[in-house]
Amino acid sequence: AQKITQTQPGMFVQEKEAVTLDCTYDTSDQSYGLFWYKQPSSGEMIFLIYQGSYDEQNATEGRYSLNFQKARKSANLVISASQLGDSAMYFCAIRKSGSARQLTFGSGTQLTVLP
């Protein structure tokens, strides 16, 4: 079974500063993928970034980067230069390769960006 742990129920960050959202995972699979999603109050899940377990370099997508530490089973999301529109719920998720390819989500972190 796979498990995602997000230990920060809520985080605050000042506008234009960087923030790190923590995510640790537990899996016995050798091949898996890690995802981060943003969920605004409107409810839709917005895909942010993906990291494959065999990718040696950390994934980056614009202001988002994923700090992947495989030995520690950690996949933290770093948002640089925070904007007011970044205020939302953020979910980390894991997917195993092959069968049973559904995503397993963490409990989420509510990020609030302060002006």
Place this chain on the structure above:
Amino acid sequence: EAGVTQSPTHLIKTRGQQATLRCSPISGHTSVYWYQQALGLGLQFLLWYDEGEERNRGNFPPRFSGRQFPNYSSELNVNALELEDSALYLCASSLTGTENEAFFGQGTRLTVV
């Protein structure tokens, strides 16, 4: 290109009734996943359909069921609704064999009264 679309956006039903939720995947995507997000909670996996077949099922009772049509759109049916079924139901789609994507619709908010 149109994203994943879900209908209706909101649905209000009475306890004991049936609810039908619909999802149209991104064009070309053959896999559809359903998730339940109860208020204040994370997403719980419900069902996965691929190429018209149910591939996997989460830990939900049999009154949660669905199907996938030849055009890859999907329906989620919830029978004998209970108050605790009130939740946001999210649909995601991806292309079979791809590992690095799963795009979600805007969700259907089901309220059972």
